Amino acid sequence: MIASHLPVLLIIVPLLGAVLAALSRHGFVAWLVALLASAATMAVAFALLWRVQAEGLISYRIGGWAPELGIEYRIDAVSAFIVVLVSAIAFLTMIYARRSVLAEISAERVAWFYTMLLLCVAGLLGIAATGDAFNAFVFLEVSSLATYTLIALGRDRRALVAAYQYLIVGTIGATLYVIGVGLIYLSTGTLNIGLIVERLASLQGSRALTVAEAFIVVGIALKLALFPLHAWLPNAYAYAPSAATVLLASTATKVAVYLLARYLFTVFGGDIDVGAIPISAILIGLSVAAMFIPSAAAIFQNDVKRILALSSVGQIGYITLGLALANQTGLTGGLLHLFNHALMKGAAFMAIGAVVYRAGTARLDDLSGIGRTMPWTVAALTIAGLALIGVPGTSGFVSKYYLILGALEAGLGWLAILIVASSLLAVLYVGRIVEVVWFREPAAVARECREAPLELLLPMWILAGATIWFGIDAEWPVGLAASAARVLLGGAP
Amino acid sequence: MTAPGFGDPQLLALSLALPALATLAIALLGRWPNLRETATLLGAGLLFATVMALLARVLAGARPELHLASVAPGLELALRIDPLGMLFAAVASTLWIVNSLYSIGYMRGNDEPRQTPFYACFAIAIFATMGLAFSGNLFTLFVFYELLSLSTYPLVTHKRSPTAMRAGRVYLLTLIGASMVLLLPAIVWTGMIAGTLDFRTGGILGDKLGPVALALLLAMFVFGAAKAAVMPLHRWLPAAMVAPTPVSALLHAVAVVKAGVFTILKVVVSVFGIETLAQSGASQWLVYAAGFTIVAASFVALRADDLKRRLAYSTVGQLSYVVLAAALASPVAVLGAALHIAAHAVSKITLFFGAGAVYTAEHVTKVSEMDGIGRRMPWTMGAFAIGALSMIGLPPAAGFLGKWFILDAATGATDWVAVAAIALSTVLNAAYFLPILIRAFLRPANGPRKEAPLPMVIALTATAAGTVLLFLLPGVPYRLASMIVGG
Numbered sequence A: 001m002i003a004s005h006l007p008v009l010l011i012i013v014p015l016l017g018a019v020l021a022a023l024s025r026h027g028f029v030a031w032l033v034a035l036l037a038s039a040a041t042m043a044v045a046f047a048l049l050w051r052v053q054a055e056g057l058i059s060y061r062i063g064g065w066a067p068e069l070g071i072e073y074r075i076d077a078v079s080a081f082i083v084v085l086v087s088a089i090a091f092l093t094m095i096y097a098r099r100s101v102l103a104e105i106s107a108e109r110v111a112w113f114y115t116m117l118l119l120c121v122a123g124l125l126g127i128a129a130t131g132d133a134f135n136a137f138v139f140l141e142v143s144s145l146a147t148y149t150l151i152a153l154g155r156d157r158r159a160l161v162a163a164y165q166y167l168i169v170g171t172i173g174a175t176l177y178v179i180g181v182g183l184i185y186l187s188t189g190t191l192n193i194g195l196i197v198e199r200l201a202s203l204q205g206s207r208a209l210t211v212a213e214a215f216i217v218v219g220i221a222l223k224l225a226l227f228p229l230h231a232w233l234p235n236a237y238a239y240a241p242s243a244a245t246v247l248l249a250s251t252a253t254k255v256a257v258y259l260l261a262r263y264l265f266t267v268f269g270g271d272i273d274v275g276a277i278p279i280s281a282i283l284i285g286l287s288v289a290a291m292f293i294p295s296a297a298a299i300f301q302n303d304v305k306r307i308l309a310l311s312s313v314g315q316i317g318y319i320t321l322g323l324a325l326a327n328q329t330g331l332t333g334g335l336l337h338l339f340n341h342a343l344m345k346g347a348a349f350m351a352i353g354a355v356v357y358r359a360g361t362a363r364l365d366d367l368s369g370i371g372r373t374m375p376w377t378v379a380a381l382t383i384a385g386l387a388l389i390g391v392p393g394t395s396g397f398v399s400k401y402y403l404i405l406g407a408l409e410a411g412l413g414w415l416a417i418l419i420v421a422s423s424l425l426a427v428l429y430v431g432r433i434v435e436v437v438w439f440r441e442p443a444a445v446a447r448e449c450r451e452a453p454l455e456l457l458l459p460m461w462i463l464a465g466a467t468i469w470f471g472i473d474a475e476w477p478v479g480l481a482a483s484a485a486r487v488l489l490g491g492a493p
Numbered sequence B: 001m002t003a004p005g006f007g008d009p010q011l012l013a014l015s016l017a018l019p020a021l022a023t024l025a026i027a028l029l030g031r032w033p034n035l036r037e038t039a040t041l042l043g044a045g046l047l048f049a050t051v052m053a054l055l056a057r058v059l060a061g062a063r064p065e066l067h068l069a070s071v072a073p074g075l076e077l078a079l080r081i082d083p084l085g086m087l088f089a090a091v092a093s094t095l096w097i098v099n100s101l102y103s104i105g106y107m108r109g110n111d112e113p114r115q116t117p118f119y120a121c122f123a124i125a126i127f128a129t130m131g132l133a134f135s136g137n138l139f140t141l142f143v144f145y146e147l148l149s150l151s152t153y154p155l156v157t158h159k160r161s162p163t164a165m166r167a168g169r170v171y172l173l174t175l176i177g178a179s180m181v182l183l184l185p186a187i188v189w190t191g192m193i194a195g196t197l198d199f200r201t202g203g204i205l206g207d208k209l210g211p212v213a214l215a216l217l218l219a220m221f222v223f224g225a226a227k228a229a230v231m232p233l234h235r236w237l238p239a240a241m242v243a244p245t246p247v248s249a250l251l252h253a254v255a256v257v258k259a260g261v262f263t264i265l266k267v268v269v270s271v272f273g274i275e276t277l278a279q280s281g282a283s284q285w286l287v288y289a290a291g292f293t294i295v296a297a298s299f300v301a302l303r304a305d306d307l308k309r310r311l312a313y314s315t316v317g318q319l320s321y322v323v324l325a326a327a328l329a330s331p332v333a334v335l336g337a338a339l340h341i342a343a344h345a346v347s348k349i350t351l352f353f354g355a356g357a358v359y360t361a362e363h364v365t366k367v368s369e370m371d372g373i374g375r376r377m378p379w380t381m382g383a384f385a386i387g388a389l390s391m392i393g394l395p396p397a398a399g400f401l402g403k404w405f406i407l408d409a410a411t412g413a414t415d416w417v418a419v420a421a422i423a424l425s426t427v428l429n430a431a432y433f434l435p436i437l438i439r440a441f442l443r444p445a446n447g448p449r450k451e452a453p454l455p456m457v458i459a460l461t462a463t464a465a466g467t468v469l470l471f472l473l474p475g476v477p478y479r480l481a482s483m484i485v486g487g
Helices: A003-024 A027-055 A077-104 A107-129 A133-152 A158-188 A193-203 A207-223 A232-239 A242-267 A279-299 A304-325 A328-359 A375-389 A395-409 A413-439 A454-472 A475-488 B008-028 B033-059 B083-109 B115-133 B138-156 B162-194 B211-224 B236-242 B245-254 B256-272 B274-280 B284-303 B307-328 B331-362 B378-392 B399-412 B416-442 B454-472 B475-486
Strands: A058-061 A072-075 B065-072 B075-080
Touching: A003 A027, A003 A058, A003 A072, A003 A077, A003 A107, A027 A058, A027 A072, A027 A077, A027 A107, A072 A077, A072 A107, A072 A193, A077 A107, A077 A242, A077 A328, A077 A454, A077 A475, A107 A133, A107 A242, A133 A158, A133 A232, A133 A242, A158 A193, A158 A207, A158 A232, A193 A242, A207 A242, A232 A242, A232 A304, A242 A304, A242 A328, A242 A475, A279 A304, A279 A413, A304 A328, A304 A395, A304 A413, A328 A375, A328 A395, A328 A454, A328 A475, A375 A395, A375 A413, A375 A454, A395 A413, A395 A454, A395 A475, A395 B065, A395 B162, A413 B162, A454 B065, A475 B065, B008 B033, B008 B065, B008 B115, B033 B083, B033 B115, B033 B475, B075 B138, B083 B115, B083 B245, B083 B256, B083 B331, B083 B454, B083 B475, B115 B138, B115 B245, B115 B256, B138 B162, B138 B245, B138 B256, B162 B211, B162 B236, B211 B256, B211 B274, B211 B284, B236 B245, B236 B307, B245 B256, B245 B307, B245 B331, B256 B274, B256 B307, B256 B331, B284 B307, B284 B416, B307 B331, B307 B399, B307 B416, B331 B378, B331 B399, B331 B454, B331 B475, B378 B399, B378 B416, B378 B454, B399 B416, B399 B454
Parallel strands: none
Antiparallel strands: A058 A072, B065 B075
């Protein structure tokens, strides 16, 4: 009975949790609700993954309405991959959040924080689960509105500006997206993605579709912070509460990438140059720019959170590059990097959040020698840093290996060289952090610190450990990413 | 050697486990220096015994294999011993013992800080070296190559001074940078062309690439393995001389630069295959590049007054002998290259030990300050003299052997550029080493006799003796080296 309703439970559980957390108005109760809800959501996500692996595509009709009239949820290998990632990160974030939030957010707002966190998770999972173009817009807005609030809850006053900045950009992005969806609806008469695909077959070459694609791609590109539409991201990540940053950095942009992949491959066909727009070439160009320019900017930042945020923009470049390559190996590499980057950036932001928890600052200048007093935290940050570089033995290497192979298979040798050359920028910004935190004499701040509490270390080390584990035995994530890539490229669902 | 339950794979696993366990023990015993040093020495001793047991089996014709992990389809972490790797591992594990003895004398004699991380990183570097020497495919080699770069970075920056940190940046950026930008794409490209990353004697590329593509791929490997310090990617090595002397010994003799030339030689023998390479002529450019490096480095060494800098440039030149031999791509050249790796290791470690001993006893760092020091430190400078003879390539020191075969290969191939480079560099080597010896022994001493701490003297005497012994009894390395091409 329950098993057949799994797809909708994925959304209902965190949504219900959000309501309960809001009603509780008590910080600890709200946290407990959030923890249990996210644990249950994660269980549902894994159950869905196993069912998809065993039986293939799962279609679920909300309220029993046929897809022409109602909303259909479609879980295939791609969505299952994303929901497992999002729900697992969400669960670990909840473990991490309790102490971090107590230190960063005033007591009367704690319950709201968990409400928003759960709403955000529900929205993100909804985007991945739904098979309806407009419903995806609704979930996009649910997660975005929750995100604006989460960022604004940061204790730094600049958090308000950052949230406002993101609100403007995010709204523009969502508007562009919904205009695109409207154009598709006008052409096809349906909002169901499966039906859109069927009806588009007879509409090739329509100008309305070209325009729709342009609106949708630019709209989503704003949400996923594709260079040069990333200006909102560094401030948002730097000033949001630490726990919120962990969730956003690991999941929000990833889900936007998922949505982009859905449109580029499933809706507009495997050949991603639709109509007059050479999307593949543009995407390669922007991805390469992202790999270099924001990463280079990261080298000159003094706030570790900003370094990591700019690094995220760069790393998203690798993921979108995988989409642009549009061959099995390259797309596997892109999706694998999506997965690996979520783990490593989650670990990195958890670590710097723990540093903020103890030292009260993320300014690199103040963190001299903090590795002596917080060795476990800084070691996790170092592992994440090595993975960002793509050192073999970490997960980052495996995804970059697939990307290089994908570029070579596409006959783009120069692109392979650019992929590895951009890693050097990561060597520089990671090396700068490592040099200060490990190799300098402890400054006043560092001497007064203690190691972070276990509640922060545990989820951080689960992610850091996974980063190492999936660098040595990557069979599971590679399998997931490869079958997702196969689905996107038009193979079996 | 026939203990029950100890087959080849177990021994192979042990050769990686021992340095790993040593690292752990060193880290845990940090509070008790004597116990900590016992852990280092015990680890080194047991590793040596393990490697010798493996050596006996490899000489008997066994090729031990061990599969560690499947990272992803096409990416296997796997070990397989071949004669070249065996030779490298034997050299490294032998020198780890002497280097540890020396380190104890040096670190205590100079009262260096942060000794526990020092010994721990050292053990990790040995772990990486073993993995690199025994790697069964290009991916495994790459993993351990990078681990070696990372684990030696804290050693190079040991002093934490601004100069040391700067040197560390140059070190890491050059080595990691080159390996990522050139070596990794070369490996991926190889895998795509050959369909495998496994090492096989005779090569895996076959005739799948034209001469130009072969030459390009070779260049990516040679410059990607920047540890081999072929110009212009050599600057990290002289910069790294700010590190304490035991670290210089690790860099120049035991592991790091050897890992570079080992990689190149291994790739030439087991990825390209010397026949493929010789027939295509794709390595001719490398003869010129290596020849240039040999001569140019010797000129720089000639002008260097800082002793360690002079030694560093001497290393740059000597490494390119191996690269030159690899470029000649003939069985005799490979034989010479392998012997030269071993010979240069024992000789250069002697020279660095000597330089460190002089620094510890007298705080002398410049050649111009070495007047009469041979009379005051006869053991140290006597050993230094043997090392210097070996560098020049004179009998009765081991350096003669490798050079002889490489020269033989060059004349055999009638490659006069190679012959000229070797001849010129021999003259230059003499020109920058003999003045040191003349100053040290023929100028009057300006103080009483005062040797360095005993562990250091023991260590450098042992390696000097090794340098001579390797010349007199080259049996085992010669047999290993001649098995490389034979399979």
